[in-house]
Amino acid sequence: MIDALRELLGPWYLYIKFVHVTFVMVWVFSTAHAYAYYVVPVFKAWRRNPEDEDVIELRDWVMERFDQGVIMEHVAYPIILITGPLLFIAGGWNSSSDWLMLKLAIVVLITLPIEILDYHLSHFGGAKANIRATGDKEAYEAGIHLHWYFLLYSSPVIMPAALLIVFLAITKFSF
Amino acid sequence: MRAKFSGNPARYRLASTVISAYSVLSVYAAFALIKWGLQDETWVFGWKPLLIVAVLIPLYARFCYRWMMRTDAQYGSGSSWQLVATKVKLPEFNPRKKKAPSQ
Structure with missing residues (x-):
């Protein structure tokens, strides 16, 4: 079965790699600008002035726009998860490749749980626009707080992890 | 009355x-x-990888906490950020909103 797939996908290896690498770049960098120059500055302003209604209005606006903005990242991620295993099969890779096994461990154990939570917070039950539509202001504030916790806790993990993933994929590092 | 955000240094230290x-x-x-x-490789259980793990955990925790x-x-000074009270009308964005039919 795997051999048949390898034979089928083998000639398409570089094309699949092109799709994979392109969407990895989208996944890694598509929200960087909005995060660094909109979300963090506005949330810092809110944390220093938690009662300022103007800052709170701006905070809510930025958070809801950011929920929309991560759509590109969240379209790219499933494509990476599909093309990654295809590359693994097409390229004839196996567990002897240190870089690949380390990369696989980081993807499954670090990025996957973070992205699942991110999907929930940005598009499903935790999406701020959806909560606002219910008219429940306490739930909305709680949703904003939860998302800020998520960004505080996940950003020092996901950013180095993504960089390490790219480093391992390019250098094909071996111990 | 809005709920106060519960984040604090002790919580961030534990989370880190x-x-x-x-x-x-x-x-x-x-x-x-x-x-x-x-692969039947046993070097991964040697003292060097374990030492790296032992050193990396507190270093990375420190990095996460500071972050x-x-x-x-x-x-942090935050001196490059300005907080000036201004009131602006923020645009709304609804990609699913249909355009009104043209006359």
Whole structure:
């Protein structure tokens, strides 16, 4: 079965790699600008002035726009998860490749749980626009707080992890 | 009355420790089990990898803690950010909103 797939996908290896690498770049960098120059500055302003209604209005606006903005990242991620295993099969890779096994461990154990939570917070039950539509202001504030916790806790993990993933994929590092 | 955000340095310190321990140990354990289980390689259980893991956990926890504290404006000068009270009309964006039919 795997051999048949390898034979089928083998000639398409570089094309699949092109799709994979392109969407990895989208996944890694598509929200960087909005995060660094909109979300963090506005949330810092809110944390220093938690009662300022103007800052709170701006905070809510930025958070809801950011929920929309991560759509590109969240379209790219499933494509990476599909093309990654295809590359693994097409390229004839196996567990002897240190870089690949380390990369696989980081993807499954670090990025996957973070992205699942991110999907929930940005598009499903935790999406701020959806909560606002219910008219429940306490739930909305709680949703904003939860998302800020998520960004505080996940950003020092996901950013180095993504960089390490790219480093391992390019250098094909071996111990 | 809005609820106060409950983030504080003690909470971030605990979160950093848990996040660091989980990240380093889980990735190391998965990598070691793959190399040992599928490739019969035992070097992953040697003193050097274990030393790297032991050193990396507190270092990475420290990195995460400082990151969280700075991001949450708990410290750092922040002098490049200005907070000037202004009132602006923020645009609404609804990609699903249909255009009104043209006459």
